[in-house]
Each structure stands twice: as structure tokens, then as C-alpha cells.
Amino acid sequence: MRYARPEFLDTLANETPLPMIVDAECGMPLDLSKFECLWEEGGNDSELNPDPTNLPFLDPKDAFLVGDFSAPSGPYTNGSSSSAATPLAHVPWLRKTEYISRESSQRSGGHEPKHIQAATIDISHAAQLRDIDASFVQCNDKFSLETIQHPNKPGVTAVESYEILPDADIWSNQYDLFRFSERPGERAVDTEDPRLDCAILRPMKTEHDSFLAYYLTQDDESALKFKETRFALSPYEVPEEPEETVFQFVRDYETVKVEQDVPNEFLLVLNDGDPPETIDDVGMERKTPRRLKGAYYKNIERKMTLKKKRANIYEQYEDKWELIRVTHAEMSKEEEDEREEALAEVADPMFLLARGDADADGDIEVDDGTVAGGLDFATT
Numbered sequence: 001m002r003y004a005r006p007e008f009l010d011t012l013a014n015e016t017p018l019p020m021i022v023d024a025e026c027g028m029p030l031d032l033s034k035f036e037c038l039w040e041e042g043g044n045d046s047e048l049n050p051d052p053t054n055l056p057f058l059d060p061k062d063a064f065l066v067g068d069f070s071a072p073s074g075p076y077t078n079g080s081s082s083s084a085a086t087p088l089a090h091v092p093w094l095r096k097t098e099y100i101s102r103e104s105s106q107r108s109g110g111h112e113p114k115h116i117q118a119a120t121i122d123i124s125h126a127a128q129l130r131d132i133d134a135s136f137v138q139c140n141d142k143f144s145l146e147t148i149q150h151p152n153k154p155g156v157t158a159v160e161s162y163e164i165l166p167d168a169d170i171w172s173n174q175y176d177l178f179r180f181s182e183r184p185g186e187r188a189v190d191t192e193d194p195r196l197d198c199a200i201l202r203p204m205k206t207e208h209d210s211f212l213a214y215y216l217t218q219d220d221e222s223a224l225k226f227k228e229t230r231f232a233l234s235p236y237e238v239p240e241e242p243e244e245t246v247f248q249f250v251r252d253y254e255t256v257k258v259e260q261d262v263p264n265e266f267l268l269v270l271n272d273g274d275p276p277e278t279i280d281d282v283g284m285e286r287k288t289p290r291r292l293k294g295a296y297y298k299n300i301e302r303k304m305t306l307k308k309k310r311a312n313i314y315e316q317y318e319d320k321w322e323l324i325r326v327t328h329a330e331m332s333k334e335e336e337d338e339r340e341e342a343l344a345e346v347a348d349p350m351f352l353l354a355r356g357d358a359d360a361d362g363d364i365e366v367d368d369g370t371v372a373g374g375l376d377f378a379t380t
Contacts, residue, residue, distance in 0.1 A: 162270060167296035169235045172342035174301045175267060181307040184214060185250065195223040200247050200324060206317040211254045211309050215247035215324055222246065229328075236339075238328045247324040252309040259303040267298040 037043035050056055058066070143161070150156040178201065187193050200215040217223040226245045233239060273293035331339070344351050 162293065162295040165292075165294040165296050166346040167267070167269065167298045168343060168346055169296075170267075170298050171346050172339040173298075175298060177262070177265065177300050177303045179303070179305045180253070181256070181305070184253075185216060194220050194227075198223050198226055200326075201253075202321070202324075204252065204317060204320075206315065209254075211252050212306065213252055213321070214250045215321075216250050218246055218248055226326075236331060238330055242327045242329070245326045247326060249320075249322050252311075253306040254309040255304050256307050257303075257305040262300045262303050265300050265303070267300065269296045271296055 032038055035045075035048060037045040037048065145158045145161060148158040148161075183189050183196075184199070185193055185196060195216045198217065202213040202215065204211050204213050217226065222245055225243075229239060229243070271291055271294060274290045344354075348354070
């Protein structure tokens with residue numbers, strides 16, 4: 001009874017080195033002088049290329065050599081194949097795991113695949129509108145907090161829901177996320193430092209290196225006043241009498257890791273919405289539209305990990321600033337146009353159609369620069 005097919009030994013044979021030195025004839029002498037057709041022009045080559053319809057006599061001892069081992073066959077008994085093909089006995093305790101897995105995969109592959117007719121999907125304009133309306137009904141009219149479950153904490157329940165909306169106030173800005181290997185500034189870790197959330201990172205470049213110069217305000221009062229002025233104004237609004245804030249150089253930082261694509265991290269603000277209007281608010285002009293309740297998000301352009309740059313007294317680079325004097329300034333016409341173009345992505349319902357038409361006409365111009373309007377820098 002044959003235990004396995006011959007091809008199971010192919011891997012073993014390929015990995016086993018030959019225990020002999022093989023010559024040019026692979027260890028088998030080949031005397032070509034016995035074949036006259038190779039030396040005589042027009043000789044009979046039937047000895048080398050026999051006629052398939054008139055094959056020479058085959059010795060019964062060599063019959064197994066011309067057998068088709070790739071075709072399924074029955075078990076062998078004493079060197080001859082039985083006519084009735086009987087299935088092999090199932091003996092998992094006797095076979096190795098790879099043999100069992102290979103045999104089961106071959107058995108499963110032998111079944112005829114079932115052809116399942118795909119359902120016809122309606123992709124007409126009316127069908128798309130119908131499916132979109134149905135999704136709003138599912139997320140609003142049929143929505144219930146009791147049906148929401150935490151993926152990892154079964155005991156945690158939802159208490160409130162927010163609509164996820166793009167933050168139109170800051171959508172035209174580009175935000176990078178910086179992570180420091182250690183806390184910046186000269187103060188201890190357990191000491192509060194209100195200057196850290198209004199620092200300035202200025203790109204620098206030498207002949208052989210690129211890094212960032214880090215600036216902080218001179219004292220806590222300047223930082224608190226700077227933030228208070230910003231929070232009291234609407235986005236892109238400039239105070240009537242802008243005051244100057246001085247930032248001083250602290251040290252240089254070098255980038256350890258830069259991630260250009262950040263698909264899964266966002267700036268997220270949970271807003272309960274503006275308070276309802278009162279009688280005193282009637283007739284008053286609002287500087288910004290009323291905000292509805294929602295979770296407002298903005299994507300992050302890049303992530304960077306920074307570490308302190310080793311000071312080198314021999315390193316020389318141009319345009320080094322020891323102080324930066326910052327005042328708020330009006331945006332130029334070009335900066336306002338660029339801001340409105342970026343804001344159209346979330347404010348203009350026809351943005352994608354207009355973008356596609358402009359792209360087809362070749363009217364889109366790509367600018368690698370970033371918006372720097374709203375701040376006026378003076379250096380000393």
C-alpha cells in the first residue's frame with residue numbers, strides 16, 4: 001500500500017546535497033558514437049525520436065517509469081496498480097500535520113464552486129438620494145443611546161451624543177502636532193508654566209542641517225495677556241489697538257521623526273452650542289454665525305517628534321533671531337482669497353463639482369506655501 005505520493009519527497013530531495021562529485025555528464029557515461037543518426041546526414045533518428053504511433057517494446061519492469069504520477073490513482077500492491085480505486089484509510093495518528101492539512105485542502109478544492117448570482121444594485125440618482133435619506137433616518141429618528149455599546153468596556157454606557165461637524169472657524173489653518181522628548185523651557189516638570197501653549201517654533205536651516213528655533217515669552221504675564229487678547233476676539237479679528245508681545249529665544253530643537261500622513265488623529269472640540277437669543281440680542285449684528293451643538297473637528301497635517309539640539313559654538317547660520325516682537329495685523333487680499341478657497345471645502349456644497357470642473361479645465365494651481373497672515377513679525 002502506497003503511503004504518500006512521490007511529490008511529497010521533492011522538497012526533501014532538493015534540500016539534500018548529493019554525496020558525490022558530479023562530473024559534466026552527471027555521473028552517467030553517454031556514448032554518442034552508438035547513434036549513427038547524429039553523424040550521418042539524413043540518418044534514421046527513430047532510436048532517439050520514436051514514432052508515437054509505433055512505439056518500441058517496453059519492458060514490463062520499466063512500465064511504472066512512464067506512469068502519470070500527477071493523476072489520481074489507486075493504491076499499489078506489489079508494484080502494480082489495482083483497477084478499483086479505493087480511498088485511503090484515515091489514520092491521522094500516523095501522518096504528519098502538514099500532510100493532513102494539505103490533503104484536506106486538496107479535498108476541499110475538489111468540490112465544484114457554487115455560483116451565487118450577485119444581486120442587482122440600483123445606482124441611479126434617485127436610488128442614491130433614497131439611500132442617503134434613509135441613513136439620516138437611521139442616525140436621527142431611529143437613534144437611541146441605549147443601543148450604543150462600548151467596544152471594550154461592557155459596563156460603560158453613553159449619556160449624550162454629538163453631531164460630528166468640521167470646524168469652519170479654523171478649517172483654513174494648517175496644524176502640526178509636536179511632541180518633545182522632554183519638557184521644553186527651563187522650569188521643573190512640577191512647576192506650572194503658562195508660556196508653553198503660546199510658544200513659537202521657527203524653521204531654521206544651515207548648510208548641512210535643518211532644525212527648529214524655540215521661543216517663549218519673557219514672563220508669565222505676557223503669555224497670559226497674549227492668550228486673553230486672542231480669546232476675546234473672533235477668529236481673524238484684529239484689535240483696534242494691537243499690542244506688541246516679545247518672545248525670546250530659548251534653544252534649538254531637531255526633528256527625530258516626521259509623519260507626513262496623519263489619518264487617525266484630529267483636533268476635536270465638544271461644543272454645547274451658543275446660548276439661546278434673548279430680548280437684548282434682537283436686532284444686534286453678530287460677528288460670527290451661531291454655533292450648533294456638536295463635536296467640531298480639524299485634521300492634523302503632520303506629526304513631529306523633537307529633541308534638544310546639541311549646541312555647537314562653531315556652527316554658523318544666517319538670520320538668527322534672539323527676539324521676536326509679535327503684533328496682530330490685518331490679512332492681505334491674497335491671504336483672504338487663499339483662506340476662502342480652503343474654507344470652501346466645508347462651506348460650499350458645490351465644492352466637489354467646481355473642483356472637478358476646474359481640474360478638467362486645468363485651472364487649479366497648487367501652492368506649496370502656507371498661510372502666514374494674521375501675525376506681523378518684527379525681529380531684533
